[in-house]
Amino acid sequence: MILPRLLRALVAVLAVGVIAAAVGRRARAGAVTAPRAEAVAADDEPAPGRARRVRGPHVLVAAVLAVAVVLGVGAGGTFALWRDAVTGTVRMPVGVTIFGAGTVGSPTYATTNAVLDANRNRGSVTYSFGPAQATALYNSNSSAGGSVAIPMQVTSLQQGHRGLAYTVAPSISGGVFGSSTVTLYKVTSAAACTTSTTSTAASSSTPWSSAYTASTTPSTEYWCLVAKYVPTKWSHTDTASVTATGPGTSGSLSASSTWTATSAITFDPALEPTHTVTFTFTTFRPGTTP
Structure with missing residues (x-):
């Protein structure tokens, strides 16, 4: 033709x-x-x-x-002798980054990113706790002690060819929490956050690898901060003795007295300071580590 x-x-x-x-x-x-x-x-x-x-x-x-x-131009004819078609796949080089952390069901989302270098970005979200949980943790300073479990949620999305990783770091100073043993666990759900959890202690996660993705469904992970308070109490015994010599030949007289006391360090939960957990996320390119 x-x-x-x-x-x-x-x-x-x-x-x-x-x-x-x-x-x-x-x-x-x-x-x-x-x-x-x-x-x-x-x-x-x-x-x-x-x-x-x-x-x-x-x-x-x-x-x-x-x-x-x-x-043959006109009446349905065409002047072109061939037609070339080019097809391809649209890919997002970076895509959307979403990161939120904190209260289960209503996390706080990061609004700014601080550029670290040419290959990665970083941002953070801070979750506060302490005064609301101090009374239960203190448990009236009972010898049995007290414990609380605080669930937290992390929601993230990373599109394109970047991965996303984050760390979890508590900052606790003073008060009942400052005198407690505090451990972070990554759990499967908010309901799994209990004081008796058997999950493994953790402090970081990588919900998104650097493999390309155009997903629009965020990833949701749960964390559990468990604090266990054991009151500091101690007992001590004191004995007082006295010896005296009476007049004449009656000889000496002696007497003693013993008593026991119990002491404890006390706190006022109403004065509990605010503590924080900081979630810091980092995006990274293929071939680099978070």
């Missing part, structure tokens, strides 16, 4: 060339016989004794139409 069309195109071009040459010769002949010939409108008849000057654009239009007819 292509070869016949090319041949017809060549024939048309040659034909147009011949026509153009003939028209040109005729125009020149007219110019000689009528040197004062004037241009007239295409719709007007020339005045007697005047020759019509042929305009170049008419030749060009005729040539284009001739080629179009030969090649």
Whole structure:
């Protein structure tokens, strides 16, 4: 199909060339016989004794139409001899980064990123606790002690070819929590956050690898801060003795007294300071470590 069309195109071009040459010769002949010939409108008849000057654009239009007819343009024809189609897959080079942490069901989301270097970004979210849980943890300073479990949620999304990892770091100073044993656990759900959890203690997670993803479904992970308070108490015994010598020959007299006391360090839960857990996330490129 292509070869016949090319041949017809060549024939048309040659034909147009011949026509153009003939028209040109005729125009020149007219110019000689009528040197004062004037241009007239295409719709007007020339005045007697005047020759019509042929305009170049008419030749060009005729040539284009001739080629179009030969090649089949018009009446459903096409001038193109081939069509090229290019297909591909749209990929997000970086994509969206979402990171929220804190209260289960309503985490706080990071609003700013601090650029570390050309390959990674970092941001953080801080969760506060302490005063609301201090009374249960203190347990009236009972010898049995007290314990609390605080569930936390992390929601994240990383699109494109970057991964996302984060660390969890508690900051505790003073009060009942400051005198307790505090451990962080990564648990399977908020309901799994109990003071008797058997999960493994942890302090970091990598919910998104650097493998390319266009997912729009965030990842949700749960953490559990368990604090166990054992009151500090101690007992001590004191004995007082006295010896005296009486007048005359009655000899000496002695006496003693013993008593036992119990002491304890006490706290006022109403004065518990605020403590924090900081969730710091980092995005990383393929080939780098978080």
